Amino acid sequence: MIELIIEDRCAACNKCVEICPTNVLAIVPGGIPRIARQDECETCYMCELYCPHDAIYVGPDCERPEPVDKDVILASGLLGEFRRNHGWDEWAGDPRYTNEHWQMENVFLRARGAAPAGQV
Ligand code: SF4
Numbered sequence: 001m002i003e004l005i006i007e008d009r010c011a012a013c014n015k016c017v018e019i020c021p022t023n024v025l026a027i028v029p030g031g032i033p034r035i036a037r038q039d040e041c042e043t044c045y046m047c048e049l050y051c052p053h054d055a056i057y058v059g060p061d062c063e064r065p066e067p068v069d070k071d072v073i074l075a076s077g078l079l080g081e082f083r084r085n086h087g088w089d090e091w092a093g094d095p096r097y098t099n100e101h102w103q104m105e106n107v108f109l110r111a112r113g114a115a116p117a118g119q120v
């Protein structure tokens with residue numbers, strides 16, 4: 001489940017809000033998104049994948065929240081790992097990280113109701 005948005009890293013672009021298939025996150029005018037409905041989180045990692053600033057931590061437990069310490073997570077090296085491992089953005093073209101996540105993207109877009117008609 002999503003556990004943290006690191007305020008210092010977040011640029012308030014709201015990409016995570018837009019991509020979340022279950023509307024877990026809420027826009028806060030003038031601020032960073034809020035984890036508004038954590039119990040609706042599907043642990044799909046899409047918000048981590050789409051966050052260009054590696055400001056989100058999603059824990060592995062999909063059944064219940066596991067509160068984490070911000071400093072421990074910052075020191076862990078886990079932030080951005082999912083995006084890197086899928087070869088996104090600056091990792092595109094690095095042969096160590098092949099992007100297979102495109103296979104899931106339309107599934108989540110369809111769940112979100114955001115896919116253009118006829119493309120899923
Ligand atoms: S892990 Fe998936 S369901 Fe959970 S907040 Fe992120 S995008 Fe939404």
Ligand code: SF4
Binds near residue numbers: 013014015033
């Ligand atoms: S995608 Fe990342 S930087 Fe953008 S609002 Fe969400 S947490 Fe902040």
